[in-house]
Amino acid sequence: xxxxxxxxxDLVKSFSLDGATINAVDGVSFQVKSGEFVALVGPSGSxxxxxxxxxxxxxxxxxxxxxxxxxxxAQMNEKERVKLRREKIGxxxxxxxxxxxxxASENVEFMLxxxxxxxxxxxxxxxxxxxxxxxxxRLHNLPAQMSGGQQQRVAIARALxxxxxxxLADEPTASLDTERxxxxxxxxxxxxxxxxxxxxxxxxxxxxxxxxxxxxQMQDGKLVRVYESKKEIKELAQGVLKH
Amino acid sequence: xxxxxxxTYLAVKEVIRNRGRFLLVALVIALIxxxxxxxxxxxxxxxxxNRQYVANLDAQLIVFLQKSDYSITASRLETNAVRAVRxxxxxxxxxxxxxxxxxxxxxxxxxxxxxxxxxxGRPGMPTLLDGRAFRGGxxxxxxxxxxxxxxxxxxIGDTIKVRSTQGTEDKFFELVxxxxxxxxxxxxxxxxxxxxxxxxxxxxxxxxxxxxxxPFPNIIAVKLVDPTQADAMAVHLVNDVPNIQVATLETTxxxxxxxxxxxxxxxTQGVFTLLIGILVIGGFFxxxxxxxxxxxxxxxxxxxxxxxxxxxxxxQIIVVTALGVGIGGGMTxxxxxxxxxxxxxxxxxxxxxxAIALLLLIGPLGGMVSIIYAVRIEPLKALRLG
Numbered sequence: 001x002x003x004x005x006x007x008x009x010d011l012v013k014s015f016s017l018d019g020a021t022i023n024a025v026d027g028v029s030f031q032v033k034s035g036e037f038v039a040l041v042g043p044s045g046s047x048x049x050x051x052x053x054x055x056x057x058x059x060x061x062x063x064x065x066x067x068x069x070x071x072x073x074a075q076m077n078e079k080e081r082v083k084l085r086r087e088k089i090g091x092x093x094x095x096x097x098x099x100x101x102x103x104a105s106e107n108v109e110f111m112l113x114x115x116x117x118x119x120x121x122x123x124x125x126x127x128x129x130x131x132x133x134x135x136x137x138r139l140h141n142l143p144a145q146m147s148g149g150q151q152q153r154v155a156i157a158r159a160l161x162x163x164x165x166x167x168l169a170d171e172p173t174a175s176l177d178t179e180r181x182x183x184x185x186x187x188x189x190x191x192x193x194x195x196x197x198x199x200x201x202x203x204x205x206x207x208x209x210x211x212x213x214x215x216x217q218m219q220d221g222k223l224v225r226v227y228e229s230k231k232e233i234k235e236l237a238q239g240v241l242k243h
Numbered sequence: 244x245x246x247x248x249x250x251t252y253l254a255v256k257e258v259i260r261n262r263g264r265f266l267l268v269a270l271v272i273a274l275i276x277x278x279x280x281x282x283x284x285x286x287x288x289x290x291x292x293n294r295q296y297v298a299n300l301d302a303q304l305i306v307f308l309q310k311s312d313y314s315i316t317a318s319r320l321e322t323n324a325v326r327a328v329r330x331x332x333x334x335x336x337x338x339x340x341x342x343x344x345x346x347x348x349x350x351x352x353x354x355x356x357x358x359x360x361x362x363x364g365r366p367g368m369p370t371l372l373d374g375r376a377f378r379g380g381x382x383x384x385x386x387x388x389x390x391x392x393x394x395x396x397x398x399i400g401d402t403i404k405v406r407s408t409q410g411t412e413d414k415f416f417e418l419v420x421x422x423x424x425x426x427x428x429x430x431x432x433x434x435x436x437x438x439x440x441x442x443x444x445x446x447x448x449x450x451x452x453x454x455x456x457x458p459f460p461n462i463i464a465v466k467l468v469d470p471t472q473a474d475a476m477a478v479h480l481v482n483d484v485p486n487i488q489v490a491t492l493e494t495t496x497x498x499x500x501x502x503x504x505x506x507x508x509x510x511t512q513g514v515f516t517l518l519i520g521i522l523v524i525g526g527f528f529x530x531x532x533x534x535x536x537x538x539x540x541x542x543x544x545x546x547x548x549x550x551x552x553x554x555x556x557x558x559q560i561i562v563v564t565a566l567g568v569g570i571g572g573g574m575t576x577x578x579x580x581x582x583x584x585x586x587x588x589x590x591x592x593x594x595x596x597x598a599i600a601l602l603l604l605i606g607p608l609g610g611m612v613s614i615i616y617a618v619r620i621e622p623l624k625a626l627r628l629g
Contacts, residue, residue, distance in 0.1 A: 058544060058623045079548075086546025093626055099253075099538060101260035113252065114546050116245050142260065158545070 004067075005165045005198030006032040006055065011064035013050055013221075024050040025061070026221035032166070037192045037199040039209045042218035048202045049170065051218065055200065056091055056168050057081040069165040086114050090159030090167040090197070094174045097155040098143040104130060104154045105139040111162045122161075129157045133187055149180035156188050160195060167192060169201040173208055185211045210237035249547070250554035257555075258562055268527050269567035275520040276571020276602050277578070279513060281588070283598035284579070286509035288587030289431075290594075293505070294496040296359070296429040302366040302464035303473045305495045306337075309486045313498035315342055319459045320487070327484045328463050333476050335468045338365030339460030341439055343446040344432070348415065349404035350395045356387075357429040358405070360442025366464035368436065374399040374422030381440045386422040388433040394584060399423065405435075407447045416445040431587070465489075517601055525609030528560060532613040539617055540625020553618040557607060560614070564606025568599060 013025040025047045032038050040048045053059040054066060057073050066073040069088050076084065085091070090111075098107045108126040112118040130139055133153040143151050152172055159167050169188065173181035185201070189211040192199035201212065209215050215227035215236060227233050258265045297305075306328055311318035320339075328337040341360030346353050361367040363376035369386075377384035385403070397403060402417050418437065427434045437445070443458035467476050477489040490498070497503050532539075539552055575590070582588060589595075 053623055056544065082543075082546055082548050085544065089546075091545055093541065093544070097541065099541065101257040106256070111545065113249055 003034050004031050005034045005036075005069060006200070007065070007067040008051075008055070009065040009067075011051070011054065011066065012062045013047075013054060013059065014062045023221045025054065027064075028218070028221075028223045029064075030216060030223060030226070032198040032200060034165075034198050035193055035196040036214065037189045037201070037212045039212040039215045040200055040202045040218065041204070041206060041209065041215055044204070045220075046218040047221040048218050050221075052168055052170055052200070052202045055166070056089060057085050086111075087162070088165045090162070090164040092152065092155040092159050092167075092169045092172050094171040098151055098158075100143050103140045103142055104135055104146065104150075104157075107143070107154055108157045108161050111158050115162050117162065126157070126161055129161060130154065132191075133157055147180075148175045149184060152176065152180075152184050153187065156184070156191065160191055160197065163195065163197070165198060167197050167199045169199070171203055172201060173203065173205055178207075181205065181208065206239065207237050209233055246548060246550050246554060249551045251558055253542075253551070253555040254558035254562060258559060265563050265566075268524070269563050269570060271523060271527070272520070272564055272567025272602075272606065273571035273574055275516065275523070275605070276568050276599075277574050279516050279520070279598050279602055280571065280575040280590070280595060281578075282509060282513045282516060283594045284575075284588040284590045285586075286506060286513065287589040287591075287594045289505055289509065290502070291589050292428045292431040292587045293499050293502050296357075296369070296427045296434060297492060297496050297499070299369060299427065300366060300464050300492060301370075302338075302466045303470045303491070304465040304467065304477055304480065305490050305492065306463040306465060306480065306484070307488050307490065309488050311488065313488065313490045313494055314500065315461050315495070315498075316500070318461050320461070320463065322457055322459060324484060324487060325460065325463055328465060328480065328487075331476075331480055331483045333468050333472065333479065335466045336366055337463050337465045338362050338367035339439065340367045340462050340464055341442045341446075341458055342429070342461045343442065345405045345407050345435075345445070345447065347395075347403050347435075348406045349402070350397075353406075354391065354395065355432055356391070356405075357432045357434045358442065358446065359429065359434055359436050360439040360446075360458060360460075361436050362439060366466045369424040369427050371422045372425050374420075377421055377436070377438050377441075379438055379440075381444060382438055383416065383418050383441060384421045384437070385418040386424055386436040387420055388427050388435070389423040389425050390584070391433040392420065392423055403435075405445060407445055409448045410450045414445075418445075462495075513598065517605055520602070520605045521609040523609070524560075524564070524606050525612055528556070528610040528613040529616065532556070532617050535617075536620055536625045539620045540622040543620065543622040544626060549618045552620075553614055556610065556614045556617050560606045560610040561603075564603060567606075568602045571602070572599065 009029050011025050011028045012023055014021050014023050040051060042048050054061050068084065071084060102110060105126055108130060109118060109123060112122040127139060133156065135150060135153055138146055138150060172184060176184060185208045215233055216223055217225040227236055307313055308318040308320050325337055325339045328334060338361060343358045345358040346355050372389055377386060397420055399420055401420050403420060405416050405418060406413055439458050443456060467473060473491055480489045481487060542552060579588060579590060
């Protein structure tokens with residue numbers, strides 16, 4: 001947990017709605033270091049999904065800076081942002097995560113193909129990663145032949161296979177039952193720490209916070225509270241602390 | 244280059260993994276191909292039936308009677324016009340052509356044929372495939388279309404009997420087949436060639452015509468010393484020979500009665516079929532892209548460029564279209580084997596090749612909208628993050 005992989009400085013994202021300007025993200029600043037797993041929580045409309053979209057280089061901020069591995073997103077054109085997403089970011093989504101006509105291993109290997117790094121070693125690493133996620137017998141299954149939890153685990157493998165600086169997860173447990181959700185997030189956290197990546201998970205399920213190192217709480221576009229101590233995070237996850 | 248390989252990888256994987264769906268689309272394209280190729284072959288066959296003899300003439304210009312509007316049937320030249328044309332500088336040779344119809348009645352089933360009077364060895368006489376040319380004068384000899392000979396089991400040396408109505412009576416004449424030629428249909432009928440004097444004797448005639456033994460050629464086929472000077476020679480001929488008008492082979496063909504209207508109709512059918520094909524294929528790929536919006540969103544969000552997404556769609560469309568056209572081509576060939584020879588289908592023309600080229604284009608053209616749509620999909624909206 002040394003270098004800063006992601007830095008957000010005074011980030012503002014404004015939208016116009018019926019003539020009024022709304023700040024979906026309003027002056028947010030934080031850092032995430034390599035090997036750190038952070039949860040971004042908050043009620044609906046708090047700005048966490050907008051924040052994640054900006055961090056994923058899918059949305060440009062109105063003002064402020066986002067630095068991923070030292071590169072400022074605001075200084076990049078669309079082509080450079082695509083390259084950044086490909087090389088520096090791993091992404092898992094709520095649903096529709098995988099390419100439906102590629103098998104589990106092909107979905108994971110696709111990130112290597114995108115980065116022109118597909119070779120025998122990459123294939124072995126992909127299979128090992130999927131095996132670590134309990135999918136050794138599912139390598140050649142299509143997404144439709146797997147459960148939601150298995151698909152999420154394939155997505156996690158895909159998000160990590162190319163060693164990105166930052167791994168982003170948007171509600172990765174939204175479509176899973178509690179047991180599967182715990183399994184997925186625990187594995188995710190373990191791999192983030194083991195691979196020394198910076199991980200950010202947007203979730204509305206506070207129980208999942210027990211696996212993270214830090215919790216950033218947003219409300220009305222602002223970062224209102226940061227939970228850093230293990231005790232606070234545990235209490236938040238158990239519902240002792242009021243969200 | 245990596246983008247191309249990535250796009251090909253995605254396109255091929257999707258086609259293989261969803262082969263049932265794509266095969267269905269390929270079959271729709273195959274049916275369109277079948278229809279378009281049949282229309283093209285019919286157009287070619289009809290055109291051949293109409294123009295084949297004229298198009299294959301060993302000549303560059305055709306001489307008509309003045310004010311005949313380049314109509315072969317309306318043109319009846321003076322007998323001395325042939326000699327006058329031959330005397331013009333720049334004319335290598337000229338041959339008179341006399342047109343009429345008759346019926347071969349010695350076959351199990353009577354066969355209507357075009358009967359053309361031509362001079363052996365002169366322009367107008369087609370190249371012999373087998374046998375020899377007929378002798379001159381009133382020799383009762385004929386050269387005929389090889390396909391007719393094969394279908395009717397007529398061989399060189401056989402005698403055929405033709406019937407012509409002269410005055411008010413049906414008269415029958417015997418002709419010995421001495422040679423065979425290929426592909427010489429005229430006015431949708433196979434052709435037999437006879438010497439001019441024989442033609443004059445055995446052609447259908449009115450009472451008035453019976454009193455004359457002089458055959459009047461309908462047209463004269465003119466072979467030039469320098470074929471590249473056709474336009475200049477046409478003017479030259481009109482100036483030097485009285486009461487004539489001169490046309491190129493193309494003009495002559497386009498003025499064959501019904502030719503232009505028939506070809507226009509067939510081509511319009513072909514064009515509309517292709518347009519329908521473009522709409523059908525376009526509709527399919529558009530629906531498919533709409534179904535794939537979230538998936539394309541994921542591809543873009545994880546770092547696939549627009550060129551990978553667009554190229555993948557193009558490759559997929561090309562693969563499916565090529566497959567469909569291939570299947571359609573095969574189906575067309577199989578169907579064509581079962582068609583009777585009386586239906587004028589010709590699959591060996593440039594028209595079929597053009598049709599295949601256009602069919603290969605309908606996929607990419609039809610899919611153009613869906614390709615543009617795919618490239619414009621925003622990952623944020625596709626993934627409902629925005």
